[in-house]
Amino acid sequence: MPLRQTIARYFSDHAETNDSHTDPLLQTHYYKITADKGVTILESLFRNDPLYDIHASSSDRGEISATITERKKAFIVATVTMVKPLQTAIDFSVTTESFLRFDLGFSHKVIQRLYAHTDKELPLVKNIEQQPAHR
Structure with a gap:
């Protein structure tokens, strides 16, 4: 990872995933499931872990908002x-509440922890762009 991105990772209070993110750890994960099952798995993660508190969940829109309530x-x-x-x-966006305007990589680590849990619970599918080309 280039130096600029490494610095930005630690001196930012926000991290989010997308398909073409330069950091492979923040690229979108694809799973072999329906959207309803994805929402159900994420809801159970947030409900069963005392670290999280769900604010809203919409299975129709496929969005869940939650907060981390400790530390x-x-x-x-x-x-x-x-x-x-x-x-x-499944994509995540995490914004840390801090008066310093940076979180020393905390939001990045939250996304890694969330993906680690969903990767264990759900069958991961490789992105079509990431698969090697046939010869």
């Missing part, structure tokens, strides 16, 4: 999008 406080938005039959993308 550092952070606001999380999880987005579940079905891109094709039995292929669902």
